[in-house]
Amino acid sequence: MSEPLLAIENLHVGFDIYGGHLKVLDGVNFAVGKGEKVGLVGETGCGKTTTMKSVMRILPMPPAKVRNGEVFYKGKDLLRVNLRKVRGVKGEGISMIFQDPTAALNPVFTIGRQLMDVVKYSKVAGKGQSGDKIRERAISALKDVAMPDPERILSNYPIQLSGGMRQRICIAMALVTGWELLIADEPTTSLDVTIQDQVLRLLGGLVEEKGNSTILITHSLGIVREWTDRVYVMYAGNMVEAAPTKQLFSHPLHPYTQGLMKAVPKLTGEGMAEGVTGRIPNYLTPPPGCRFHPRCPHVMPICEQERPPFYDVGDAHQVACYLYKE
């Protein structure tokens, strides 16, 4: 891979709470190349959203605290420049779709007002444009996401739309400005399967068309398999496995990834496998060594002492587990 578009290096993020410091992200490494579709999977509470929010600099600080690490976007360290400049960078290139479209839209303003504001304040699209131009741009964004009757939608309030429509508004909002990297944080979790299918197909089409990069955060392995080129698997604030999608699904290596795959109910109907026993550790006192060792079926003495580094197992497949230390 040549110069990556976004690179996260050794990121440590924690939260100060009453009773101590939650060490959530613990040395996260992550990279997205140009034109790549990357998936990020993991259980609830494993730090997927925290990672992306620290990239966007929208984590509430305090209580959140970046203890260590760098986030490079086109070679610029996003964590070191001041907030004003970050806003400029975001306006130019990074867009994010949030998990819950109901919470992401303001209920007291019309869709038009919210969508046109995004255009107005974005660096590329809105600078010094007349109101009519902005409106036109908003309408074309709604057409892009296959919304029927965009003029009418502009004067509607979020509550007048269905969940699928609201999510499409959020997508339109993220895509209305010039973007090079799209971060989609569980864009379809709150939707039904048939609607989910529609939204994903639409998003896929738009991404393909422009050839830009996407990060898809989700806990659904099925979506990742159908949608991405490369996958990162995250567990308790660590990346445990990274591989091209096909490779990961044919040969999952990390015990956690294997457990996750087994736990997914299959259409072939071979019954339900036992899931991964135990649960995500307490971040106040995370287990030493590999954070997965208390739940791991193949635990070895070394796992309790040292964090496994990423081992290269060929074909751009990396796994953080001592089982693969050749």
Next chain:
Amino acid sequence: MTEEIVIAKDLKKHFLTSRGTVKAVDGINFSVPEGEMLGLVGESGSGKSTVAYTIMGMYRPTAGQILFRGQDISREARKRPKALKKEIQIVFQDPGTSLNPRRSVKQILELPLKVHGLLKNKSGTQQVERLLEMVELPLDYMYKYTEAIGGGEKQMVAIARALATDPSFVVLDEPTSALDVSVQAKIINKLMQLQKDLNLTYLFITHDLSLMRNVATRVAIMYLGKICEVASASEFFRNPVHPYTQMLLSSIPVVSEEEERLKPKKVLSRGEIPSPVNVPPGCSFHLRCPVKKEFCSRDDPEMVKVGEGHVVRCHL
């Protein structure tokens, strides 16, 4: 195994709102034989939960009948005899809100015992212990409050509460959709094992078809207050007939090649679920149907038998 424990006959539940009548459940028929698990699948707003609540007696049906072991129970819960309520229990979707955060697990589990006069001695400690053992939770959880335990364990407590009165029929209203896959597997396995041990009959409500494939004996698909297809689980996935079912199945994201082969040919989904306030005339699915004919927007199709225990509501 042949006795049908719950039968719904032409069940209807309409809600009157200022904007018109919401036909949440509009004439459905199904039956659950003893010891079986009937899966009720549908998208949000299709009326699955309304069916569950009507069976539980939280709503009074607008029309139609619900029979429980041959006895008509289509009325509100407070008009039902207590012995009947003991037999039918429910597990709700979100254990975070269905358990009282200000009661300890012991208090939560004791309540149904007290209500039904099943407490053997003054302190129900032993009985609560037995319930916790049943769902494999450590006994010291008895004195914990629900906020101190994880989501999966909370759902286990909710299951224990439902089983406290030794029911014969349990409604599971999306018991795992708020949980992660790794936890889901554990809960589902426990539920299956309990079903075998205690000879329970389940009505399992979910929107997750691949989960249904693995647990249910029979599956019913709901769309806009109507059941559009019923079949045994294996038949259902081998030979889905209704266009909506095909659309649903082909939309599931799957994780392996073998599963990909099992899916029907890709049916591109389109359109939104219409509002149940004004259900389209004729077949309620015709607006999104890829193979609709002219008469679909006129006539409401009848249930047609297409195979052993396999019925479908479609003109084709």
